[in-house]
Amino acid sequence: MIKCLIIDDEPLARSIVAEYLQQHPDVTIAQECSDGFEGIKAIKQHQPDLIFLDIQMPKINGFEMLELVEQQPGVIFTTAFDNYALKAFEANAVDYLLKPFSQERFDAALKKWQEKRTIETADQPTIDLSEVPAKQPEERARIVVKAGNDIRIIPVQDVLYLEAYDDYVKIHTKDGLFLKKKTMGYYEQTLDPAHFVRVHRSFMIPISQLTRIEPLEKDSHVALLKNGVRIPLSKSGYTRLRTVLGL
């Protein structure tokens, strides 16, 4: 038996997936969710094998929702028309359904997912969209994080600086510290390069937070942020910072 979830903010869009699924008695619908928050809860609760996921949804989009899920189920994306999303899909060979889709197209996507599942080992995630930068325009402007059971949407303006931390990135904000399972490389590619500068292998700072650059010893510098934190600058980081500042 395959357990699935349908996550879409439009009721009719959910109903057509449910209708097409009637042709597949081996698939049961554990729950229908109308936004990403419900989706996260339902995934935790039901641990489905597969989710049908819309991209444009209230508050957090489908990609952002996936980033907050620990045990990632198989995903078939459903979307109407979205250049940003299509690029992300194609980069990852993920299956997606373009609305409105036919029963045949739907069956094919389901079949493809099942075949892929039998080949892949369990510990290998089916997809890894998390490192594809700039999937949706809003992802350049905000970072969605999980703090305990809460989901926080952090506007990039509120970010004081980013710090690498093993497999995670520490996001320092006025309201405290948040962890996100990402790489510095991802943020370097996603965030606006005129605003965020990778000043060190382990640090990225927003220009708006910078107050001073001080020499430390011969050939090395530190950046002083508004909140008094000192960030070491690597040699190439110092050059990058100077370029962005136009020095």
Next chain:
Amino acid sequence: MAPTRVIWLYVAWAAFWSGVFVLVLLPANYNLRLTMKDALLYNLLLTIAGYAAGTGLRYYQPTLRQGVMLLAWSLGLAGICTLVYSFLIDWLISNELYLAFVGDSLPMRLVFGWLLLLLLLLINWFWFYTKEQRQHEERKAATEKLAREAELYTLRQQLQPHFLFNSLNSISAMVVSRPEQARTMVQQLSDFLRGTIRKENQQRVTLAEELKQLELYLAIEKVRFGHRLQTIVAVADDAKTLELPALLLQPLVENAIKFGLYGTTGDTTISIKATCEDGKLIIQVQNPFDADASQAQEGTGFGLNSVQRRLYLLYARPDLVQTQQHENQFTTTVTIPQNYDQVSHN
């Protein structure tokens, strides 16, 4: 200018300078007929040379540095003219005394001819230069007009493909279970699409007409989003006959729906208010938004930018779209002047 008129102008020019020439030579007390013959011959030659060189300038506008070449050019031409003149005058006049005078005055004539040719070339150059400038300005204006019209066209045509495909998906979902409703929605969608294509360039429509189009749009959106979307439309009676650029209202409401529905997870009420103030049409669209969510910081969004740009292109005023955030409500106010003081599009 017509070619015959140009030729007459040159003839007049030659006659005028011949007159000047005669007046200058009169004090020398030679026979008037001889003097006139002399003057006409020399000035005709100069004018022909000037015409030839001037016609060249019509097709070739020298830069300022190359303009120095005009000095050399005119000197050369004046030399040739004087040479030809000195041969012809021998043949035309038999008075030895006068011919001796001509021989003596040749250097003076050369200088006079040079200055005259230079003047002629300068006039020609200036004439063609200003003509070229005028044509350039006209081309520029025409290009700008075309660009503005093209921009207005695309701004009007910005129907979101997202909306279209999602609506089709809703129809597809209803076809089996609710065929009647599916048919209604097909009709609404068709009417809506027809409304967006039909509108002629720069057409102004009454608010009442625009509201009809808006109702179709809202009906479709309500089917898509179900109970989550509520709308309140309040239009003052005196505002209904006021005019606005076609297809302006829908992007405003679309923007409000997008921010309202995607910025919050609960039910969303969009209110649309239209009034008449000081003879101007005032439209207010209000939607809830979540101050915590980052959407708010993105400010106006693409839909509003395009409305603002359109109104700017039509009325040359950047202040017709205003936005306001108050608690959890986002309000967009659009002012449409009614006195037709639009930027002309001729």
